Amino acid sequence: MRARARRDPADFAAFVHARSAALHRAAYLLVGERGLAQDLVQEALTKTYVAWPRLRDPAAAEAYTRKAITTTAIGWYRRKGWHGERPVADTPLSAGSVAGDHADRVAEQDAVWSVVQSLPPRQRAAVVLRYYEDLTEAQTAERLGCAVGTVKSQVSAAMATLRRELGDLPDLLPAPAHDDQVVTR
Amino acid sequence: MTDRLTSTLHERADAEQFAVPDVEALVRAGDRRVRRRRTALAAGGAALAVVAGVALGQALPGRGEAPQPAPAPEQVDIYPVQERDLPPMVVVGGDVAWVDGVTEKLRAPADELVRTSVGWVYASYEGVFSRTDTGTRRVPGVTGDLLVSDEDGVLVGVYDLHEGGAVLRVLDQRTDELRVVVDDLPEESGVLALDGDRIYWYDTAGTWVQDLSTGEREPAPEGLSSVEAGTIVSNPGADQGFTTAIETRDGVERGLEWSGDVGALSPDGAWYASDDAVGFPGAPGAVLVETGRRVRLQTGTERGDLVLINGWLDATTLQVGISPMAEAEPNRLLTCTVPDGRCEVVLADVLSVVPGAQFRQFVGPAAP
Numbered sequence: 001m002r003a004r005a006r007r008d009p010a011d012f013a014a015f016v017h018a019r020s021a022a023l024h025r026a027a028y029l030l031v032g033e034r035g036l037a038q039d040l041v042q043e044a045l046t047k048t049y050v051a052w053p054r055l056r057d058p059a060a061a062e063a064y065t066r067k068a069i070t071t072t073a074i075g076w077y078r079r080k081g082w083h084g085e086r087p088v089a090d091t092p093l094s095a096g097s098v099a100g101d102h103a104d105r106v107a108e109q110d111a112v113w114s115v116v117q118s119l120p121p122r123q124r125a126a127v128v129l130r131y132y133e134d135l136t137e138a139q140t141a142e143r144l145g146c147a148v149g150t151v152k153s154q155v156s157a158a159m160a161t162l163r164r165e166l167g168d169l170p171d172l173l174p175a176p177a178h179d180d181q182v183v184t185r
Numbered sequence: 186m187t188d189r190l191t192s193t194l195h196e197r198a199d200a201e202q203f204a205v206p207d208v209e210a211l212v213r214a215g216d217r218r219v220r221r222r223r224t225a226l227a228a229g230g231a232a233l234a235v236v237a238g239v240a241l242g243q244a245l246p247g248r249g250e251a252p253q254p255a256p257a258p259e260q261v262d263i264y265p266v267q268e269r270d271l272p273p274m275v276v277v278g279g280d281v282a283w284v285d286g287v288t289e290k291l292r293a294p295a296d297e298l299v300r301t302s303v304g305w306v307y308a309s310y311e312g313v314f315s316r317t318d319t320g321t322r323r324v325p326g327v328t329g330d331l332l333v334s335d336e337d338g339v340l341v342g343v344y345d346l347h348e349g350g351a352v353l354r355v356l357d358q359r360t361d362e363l364r365v366v367v368d369d370l371p372e373e374s375g376v377l378a379l380d381g382d383r384i385y386w387y388d389t390a391g392t393w394v395q396d397l398s399t400g401e402r403e404p405a406p407e408g409l410s411s412v413e414a415g416t417i418v419s420n421p422g423a424d425q426g427f428t429t430a431i432e433t434r435d436g437v438e439r440g441l442e443w444s445g446d447v448g449a450l451s452p453d454g455a456w457y458a459s460d461d462a463v464g465f466p467g468a469p470g471a472v473l474v475e476t477g478r479r480v481r482l483q484t485g486t487e488r489g490d491l492v493l494i495n496g497w498l499d500a501t502t503l504q505v506g507i508s509p510m511a512e513a514e515p516n517r518l519l520t521c522t523v524p525d526g527r528c529e530v531v532l533a534d535v536l537s538v539v540p541g542a543q544f545r546q547f548v549g550p551a552a553p
Contacts, residue, residue, distance in 0.1 A: 013208040024203035029194055034201060042206055042214075049215030112193040132194040162190065174188040 012049050015061050020045070023065055029128045030073045032117045040076075044068035070129070070143050074121050112172070115165045119158050126154040131174060210310075216346070217296070217330055269302070269337050269452050271498045273520055273531050275506075275538070281305075282538040284518065284531045292321065299334035299341055301358050306341045308332055313343065315358055324356060324363065333379045336496070337452055340397070342366075342384050344376040353386055355379075355397060366395060380412040406430060416454030416474065431457070431474055441477055450474075451497045456523050458482070458503055460492045469494060469505065471523050480526040484519055506535075 020041065027044075028037040048065045116124060122144065129140040130151075137155075141148045159173055166172055273284050279294040293309035300306075304317035308329030315322050324343070330351075331344035339359045345352050351370040356363050366384060374388040382397040385405050394405040406419035417432045431439045433454065441457075448459030458471040469482040469492050486492050486507055495504040498520065505519040505528065518532035532538060 009208070009212045012212065016208050016211065017205055020205050021203060025198035025201065028201050028203075029198050034203075037201075038203065038206070041203075042211065045206060045211050046214045049211055052215075108189060109193045109196060112189055113197055116190075116194070127190070128194065131188075131191045132198065172189050174191055 008052070012052055015048075015058055016045060018058070019062055019065070023062075023069065026066060026128065026133060027069050027073070029116075029132055030069065030125055031076075040069055040073055043072050047072075066133070067143050070125055071145065074125060074144075111166055112162070115162050118165075119161060123154045123158040123161075126151055127158045130155055269497070269499055271300075271336070273498060273504050273518055275518060275532070275535055276307075277536060277539040280539045284538070286538060288539055297329060297332045299332045300336055301334050301339050301341060302337055303339050303358050306332060306334065306343075306356065306358060315341075315356065315361065317358060322361065324361075327354065327363070331376050333376050333384070335379045335381060338379075338381060340379055340382075342376045342379045342386075344374075344386075346372065351375075353384070355384065366397065377409050378412045380415065383412075385409055385412060406432065410448055411450040411457065413450035413452055414454040416450055418448065418450055418457050433474065439474070439477075441472060441474075449494055449496045449503075451523075452500055455500070456497075458494050458497075458523075460494050468492075469521075471503070471526070473524070478524075480523050482521045482528055483526050484521065484528050 023041050023044070024037055027040040028034065031037050031040060044065050047068045048061055051064060052061070116127060119127065125144060126140055129135045129143055130137070135143065137148050137151045141151045144151065162172065275282055276291075276295050276298055279291045280288050281291065281298075282288040291307060291309065292314050293311035295307040295309050298305055298307035304315065306313065306315050306324070306329075313324040313327050313329035313332075315324050327343050328345045329343050330346045331342075333342040333344075334340065339357055341356045341358055343354045343356055343363070345354070350372055351374050352365060353367040353370060353374075353376055354363055354365050367386065370386075371389055375386065377385040377387060377392070379385070383394050384397060385392065385394050387393065392405045392407050392409060393402045395402040406417055408420040410418040410420055412418075415433070419430045419432075431441060433439075448457055450457050455474055456471050457474055458469065460469045468486070469484055471480045471482060472478065473480075482503070482505065484492060484505055484507060493506040495506055498504055501523050503521045503523070505521050507517050507519060515534035515536065517530055518535055519528045520531050521528040
């Protein structure tokens with residue numbers, strides 16, 4: 001007789017306590033709102049709990065949850081019917097700004113953050129996965145459920161927007177790595 | 186040197202502090218989802234019962250107004266089975282809304298909502314509530330893990346899971362009487378449908394129909410999809426191909442080439458509509474049970490759009506929810522009629538009917 005799969009709430013609770021902070025931070029970058037990030041993580045963790053019997057180890061559980069966060073966020077945006085790019089209300093930097101003091105540095109971060117948040121959902125997700133979670137293009141493609149070429153084009157478009165909105169800030173963007181040459185067409 | 190994009194992302198993320206989620210609430214939500222999935226797998230109609238109930242309208246007189254005195258019990262037939270005339274309605278988080286702009290606040294966002302001829306019943310994290318013309322009342326002592334109803338009657342099946350088992354009760358929404366139907370169900374069980382005075386449920390031994398008047402029970406078809414006025418639609422299983430079995434109230438059995446494993450019978454059992462019909466791949470359609478005649482529902486949807494047959498508003502009108510694949514397009518609500526298959530958009534943007542609605546709360550016709 002085949003045993004029915006079991007969900008152990010104690011193991012799941014241990015996972016949630018250990019990893020929820022990191023998961024929340026990633027979710028926050030995807031959606032840019034605390035409340036929304038909390039809802040997103042709760043939804044992803046609920047999905048993880050449902051899938052718990054086949055995840056077996058914490059690493060698999062975390063990978064599953066992070067993927068659920070990404071796909072759920074994109075799905076939410078789709079259902080809400082958000083229109084691609086949101087307007088950037090203000091880009092508080094001139095091209096010649098120098099991060100010489102704290103105020104300038106804060107202003108720079110505000111500007112970068114504002115533009116990141118204005119990106120369309122898939123572009124924003126690709127940027128967060130590549131430059132916050134430090135995933136490779138292949139890993140990012142797997143997380144987003146798309147082709148590597150799509151990741152390249154999404155990141156490329158995002159970088160173009162960042163450059164257009166922020167000008168020639170030194171060290172704005174990461175240097176291309178061997179596997180992430182920016183697509184320029 | 187770290188680039189500014191990467192450092193900004195890290196510093197923004199690190200600046201936010203989040204509390205550990207309520208694990209017990211997550212486990213409860215997960216368990217509920219597992220049960221729903223189990224139910225849907227056991228019988229395709231189970232999920233429909235929930236979704237259709239959520240989305241269907243309720244013709245409450247004076248909706249959105251102060252509750253009216255209760256009608257005398259004898260004025261209501263407890264088991265009407267074939268008539269309804271309901272306006273389209275959706276649930277958006279903690280609100281119900283009609284297409285004319287009238288809305289009503291629920292006590293809490295609904296996880297499930299079913300309607301009857303005298304109101305509706307919903308389950309939420311605050312409990313189970315019954316709404317009729319006399320107001321909203323908490324249904325004590327139940328959690329409503331699954332709800333089913335006959336939209337033409339006054340009864341609601343309330344299925345509650347507890348440690349190691351489950352209980353199936355029936356609520357008479359007119360009198361508030363709550364009585365136990367089965368109190369020793371195993372954990373792997375569920376309620377499927379309610380039709381007049383007959384309730385359909387399953388356990389590890391099979392699928393059953395129980396007469397609520399006599400308590401007698403007998404085997405019911407596996408893969409139950411929809412029951413109305415004694416007509417039963419079931420999907421025998423994948424090995425049977427695209428065949429839907431239909432058993433009419435007079436005992437006639439038919440096998441129709443019709444794929445819809447999630448669908449709804451019209452109030453009189455004459456039509457069966459589903460979201461994915463053989464002959465119209467990926468498109469919704471309806472079939473006339475008596476003859477097998479098919480009608481394509483002209484929803485104007487494109488491949489990839491999510492189409493949900495919410496249920497029947499009257500004998501010939503369906504409520505259909507559309508969630509477009511295109512990100513920029515809002516969810517819309519349609520009504521479609523048979524036999525002409527014509528559809529009309531009655532809500533171009535479902536979320537627009539509830540001011541301040543949060544899209545993540547949406548549990549209406551395009552619920553995931």
